Amino acid sequence: MSLAHLVLFAGLLSLVIVASSSSSSPGSRSILRDISGENADQKDRAVELNSSNFDSVLRDTPAKYAVVEFFAHWCPACRNYKPHYEKVARLFNGPDAIHPGIVLMTRVDCAMKTNTKLCDRFSVSHYPMLFWGPPSKFVSGSGEPKKEKSEIVVIDDARTAERLLKWINKQTHSSYGLDDKKFENEHVRTNITDYKQISQAVYDIEEATAEAFDIILSNKVIKSSETSASFIRFIQLLAAHHASRRCRKGAAEILVNYDDLCPSGKCSYESSGGKDTLGSFPICGKDLPRGYYMFCRGSRNDTRGFSCGLWVLFHSLSVRIEDGESHFAFSTICDFVNNFFMCDECRLHFNDMCLSVKTPFKKARDFVLWVWSSHNKVNERLMKDEASLGSGDPEFPKIIWPPRALCPSCYISSDEKSIEWDHDNVYKFVKSYYGPKLVSLYKEKSVVGSKEETVSATGEDLTVATNALVVPVGAALAIAVASCAFGALACYWRTQQKNRKPRRSWN
Numbered sequence: 001m002s003l004a005h006l007v008l009f010a011g012l013l014s015l016v017i018v019a020s021s022s023s024s025s026p027g028s029r030s031i032l033r034d035i036s037g038e039n040a041d042q043k044d045r046a047v048e049l050n051s052s053n054f055d056s057v058l059r060d061t062p063a064k065y066a067v068v069e070f071f072a073h074w075c076p077a078c079r080n081y082k083p084h085y086e087k088v089a090r091l092f093n094g095p096d097a098i099h100p101g102i103v104l105m106t107r108v109d110c111a112m113k114t115n116t117k118l119c120d121r122f123s124v125s126h127y128p129m130l131f132w133g134p135p136s137k138f139v140s141g142s143g144e145p146k147k148e149k150s151e152i153v154v155i156d157d158a159r160t161a162e163r164l165l166k167w168i169n170k171q172t173h174s175s176y177g178l179d180d181k182k183f184e185n186e187h188v189r190t191n192i193t194d195y196k197q198i199s200q201a202v203y204d205i206e207e208a209t210a211e212a213f214d215i216i217l218s219n220k221v222i223k224s225s226e227t228s229a230s231f232i233r234f235i236q237l238l239a240a241h242h243a244s245r246r247c248r249k250g251a252a253e254i255l256v257n258y259d260d261l262c263p264s265g266k267c268s269y270e271s272s273g274g275k276d277t278l279g280s281f282p283i284c285g286k287d288l289p290r291g292y293y294m295f296c297r298g299s300r301n302d303t304r305g306f307s308c309g310l311w312v313l314f315h316s317l318s319v320r321i322e323d324g325e326s327h328f329a330f331s332t333i334c335d336f337v338n339n340f341f342m343c344d345e346c347r348l349h350f351n352d353m354c355l356s357v358k359t360p361f362k363k364a365r366d367f368v369l370w371v372w373s374s375h376n377k378v379n380e381r382l383m384k385d386e387a388s389l390g391s392g393d394p395e396f397p398k399i400i401w402p403p404r405a406l407c408p409s410c411y412i413s414s415d416e417k418s419i420e421w422d423h424d425n426v427y428k429f430v431k432s433y434y435g436p437k438l439v440s441l442y443k444e445k446s447v448v449g450s451k452e453e454t455v456s457a458t459g460e461d462l463t464v465a466t467n468a469l470v471v472p473v474g475a476a477l478a479i480a481v482a483s484c485a486f487g488a489l490a491c492y493w494r495t496q497q498k499n500r501k502p503r504r505s506w507n
Helices: 003-023 030-036 054-060 076-092 113-121 135-141 161-172 201-219 225-241 245-256 306-318 323-340 344-355 364-389 423-433 436-446 473-482 484-499
Strands: 047-049 065-071 103-109 129-133
Touching (some): 047 054, 054 103, 054 135, 065 076, 065 161, 076 103, 076 161, 103 113, 129 135, 129 161, 201 306, 201 323, 201 436, 225 245, 225 323, 306 323, 306 364, 323 344, 323 364, 364 423, 423 436
Parallel strands (some): 065 103
Antiparallel strands (some): 065 129
């Protein structure tokens, strides 16, 4: 290398060093500090929305309120405002939220051409511009902020995190603080006679379904033909009878692709050669699990939650099956708990209750009552354990369910020590409670969307038509072996697959 080249190289190196030192000086632009500073590892909590996911996210959220920030990425004021917005968003969004399920904090970048029509829809006049309202009112342009009676309003005082939170507190009649620590469920409602609470449980059975699926994936428990067949049967039950449409859709997509994901019952968990894995098919959508529960939320962080959500899922499945499916559903849930529930003691107790059934169920009513009585047996056992150990939830002690206040007609006698049940009324109550009442709020929120997204409380939309699902050969065989009730259907699916490739699109 010549002397001239060495001099030129040294000069360029000095320029790099000078530029590097100047970019880290206190006077550097904030956008550079965001990239290299102490906030680099902090995850954004506000949900990024765009024209393709705006309606679906706001339609499906369990949050009671939503804040939508319209901004432009080139706008200096927007960049400076982001830390303030995120400071509030961390209180309400994400798995580590301090106050989850109350306010959904979102943002839309109007500088993206794909979002132009979306921003025009809300007459965005400056950046950043914040809107407040019930999530459903943002969907499909159903809210017009400029109209006097609109439920969507412009947030007029949100310059700082403190002002934005003060504004939210005023709307929600709350006293949230920016320094609030991890919640201990101060907003839990303990009035078990409030029917509207069960409608929140749709979000909890979505959460429990997604969490159960994640447990199966993380522990890689599908290891044999037996566990594979058990998994297939459970996913097939969810595809037909889950109360959430998106969980039914996700379960059906897993079935359609199961032969490719788990050839010969051996599932692919790690990515190899660019092929899809079981984990690449989220059973209830990409935004689940959320990390929190609503109806099943305990007064402490270590109580209720997943186990409560799983019981609600079992109840909701039991009330949606027909007579001919009752024993298939029973054996499917028993096998699922036996193979995939990670609590040894719980699994053994549940298995004992399953083994106590000596004759197959012929009526759906019998299965509904078995799930109900089994849940009460578990509660009765845990009542004693929690009383002696002091490990229960003080706000939600285990009870024999339903209590008289919720269903007085379910009781024949008035003796609290020796309960005599009216099983006909118990069946009617359970079927209504985990059927129409469970999906009532979910249905109301979905009405603002398309007809296909609406969940029917009558059960018409709770069963997947046979011509809407094509199950792979391996899955169909496993289902046929597991239950003769599905044998003919499995054969139909197999015949259909010979003639066409499995469909991946859904209406």
